[in-house]
Amino acid sequence: MSFPDNPRILLTNDDGVRARGLKSLQRIAAALSDDVWTCVPAEEQSGAGRSLTLHDPLRVRQTGEREFAVTGTPTDAVLMGIQDLIPGKKPDLVLSGVNRGANIAEDVTFSGTVAGAMQGMQLGIPSIALSQAYSWQAGATLKWETAETFGAPIVRKLMKAGWPEDVLININFPDRPPEEVREVEVTRQGRRNQDIVHAEKRTDPRGVDYYWIGFRGLPQSPEAGDDLHAVMEGRISVTPLHVDLTHMETHHELRGLLGGAPPRE
Template identity: 40%
Template sequence: MKFLLSNDDGYFAPGLAALAAALEPLGEVSVVAPERDRSGSSNSLTLDRPLSLKRAPSGFHYVNGTPTDCVHLAVTGLLEAARPDVVVSGINHGANMGDDTIYSGTVAAATEAYLLGIPAVAISLAKHNAAHFDTAARVAVELVARMQRDPVRGAVLLNVNVPDIPYEELRGWRVTRLGRRHKAEPVIKSNNPRGDTIYWVGPVGTAQDAAEDTDFWAVANGYVSITPLQIDLTAYKQLEFFSAWLK
């Protein structure tokens, strides 16, 4: 089995190294990741300049672009003769649940693979200053091994969030829907050394919709959350209304 790994924390991130080491016994692992932290970059492609590909001493390849750039470049150019069977993005340092998935570069890397017709998994360790990358890596191995034994038909995009606890303390797995957060906190206003006003994006809001079937609830209660995602943004319930509205 051929794996392509990427992330949004950069090629030097400990989560990526843990993921690569865990998956190597299962098949051929290739890594193409951003050269620096590109958290929050979403599904952006770099179209205003050329991209460069370099190889680190670890053997990982890195690109001066976004997570989406990395997967697109790997699948449509670098790995053309050896198309991956599965793309795994992560292990992200921090959760990607609810509304976070819209902004997440981790999810975006997996999304690009999905759009290119390749099964993809985005996996995140749901805590900042996380410690148990080995737990998330073991979850990734078990999920991929299941995909080997029982292949999923067609392209699939899974968003996986793992509690930052020892593996033995996990309570199980839950298939969930995305929850919702409250609105973000206000921007943080300050001044740089020259006296110019600058702004930092404020922290995310707390969970507003964290019902028992959501990713927020699952992770908070010690479960691995697995959310199947889709990319169709069409508001189907409004099609009939706007068709009549435009007559």
């Protein structure tokens, strides 16, 4: 893997064309290249994961000289940007984000931000997801300056080093101002000790029940070395992710049990 001096960069996100984090991502990309293109969902697609729009037409609105909004998911946006909307050569790099909120631990399985980077990787383009952690408490402010301060230098180092073709890089910036960020830590994907996502039952003014998916701000006790622990401790987390979900230890055990002709009663 090698990058030209002025790489062509495709930007995407899952927070939509009006997202504040997109401005941060554009600032990061501008420090790396002047050949930057943007193709994002027209509306917020948080939690969309790797979903594709299969049963509705996709429409594109050009929002700037090199900017497009797609009526679909992050996966749709990256697919259309690479295959149709960007003329000439394909992008050298896909950057997805900067997401409003961290994408760590189990988040990566339903994150549209990670999905945008994953689609770029699937199409053979080195891809990086970037997210800015913040507190869910009322009145909390997002510290976009942290991602903007460290984003380009970290991406530049990654581009110089390279990484395998079947890997995407997931970067999470902690909920701290730049001067309080401790260090960069290369981490593994963590796991929360409790399920923080829940469906809250409510009743509308007509007396009909409905549900609202939300997050519980439950205390966590992550393990040292994982992404959740790093971000909680004020470090920038850099995690290499890949698509293969096969658990090889169980795979080997089941081969001995079930391999060969199918069992019959």
